[in-house]
Every structure is written in structure tokens, then in C-alpha cells.
Amino acid sequence: MKFSFETAGWQNITGQKGTTTLVLGVLDIIIGIFFFFNLYAGLTILPYIFAAWFILDSIHTLMIGDIYRLASDGFYWLKLIMSILGFILGIILLFDPITSALTLAFLIGFYFISIGINYIVETF
Secondary structure (H helix, E strand, O other), rough: OOOOOOOOHHHHHHHHOOOOHHHHHHHHHHHHHHHHHHHHHHHHHHHHHHHHHHHHHHHHHHHOOOOHHHHHHHHHHHHHHHHHHHHHHHHHHHOOOHHHHHHHHHHHHHHHHHHHHHHHHOOO
């Protein structure tokens, strides 16, 4: 039986409400508003924000990782490996914010490529 994320609600899949996802969504909105009104402060802490973003997103994916096993084992392992790599990258960036600031375009590109690959794999 093929599992589809589109036909099943979050609560039906996990047995829980999407509390972690809601908290991350609200946190993203707060950070976005902060950047709109405090440009210089935002540029100063941006490397730390990216490090925390990689770490929190990876932890979130690892917490709900069993859901992906319902789709397929290959997709589960892809998400697991991508989450572990994201977590390691986040830790590296947290302890070396200058590298994070200098490679910001590369980091954004890496993030969008990895998310794009995940979406394409999730489609099939």
C-alpha cells in the first residue's frame, strides 16, 4: 500500500498535533519581522541564525523521521542522512560564525538544493 502525505493529515499520521512545526513557524515569522526592522543587528547575528536554523531543522526532521519510513525506506534514509549532515554543518557554523558569514550564498544554495532534492524524492 502506497502512503501519501497529501491525503493524510498531520495528526492522523503522528497521533499528535504539529506543535513543533507550529513553534518553528512562529519563530521564523518573529525572526523575519526582526530582520525587517533591525537591519544592522540582523546582519550581525545572521551567521548565528543560520547555524541555529540548520540545527533546529535537523533536530525536527530527526524527531519526526519515523513518518518518512511509511513512504519508503529509501526516502527515510535520505532524510536521515540529510538531517545528520545539516546538524553537523549547523554545529560547525555555530563555532565559526565568520565562515558562516563569508559563505552565506553557498549555504543558502546548499539549503535550497537539498530541499529541492527532498521535494523531488518525496513526489515519487
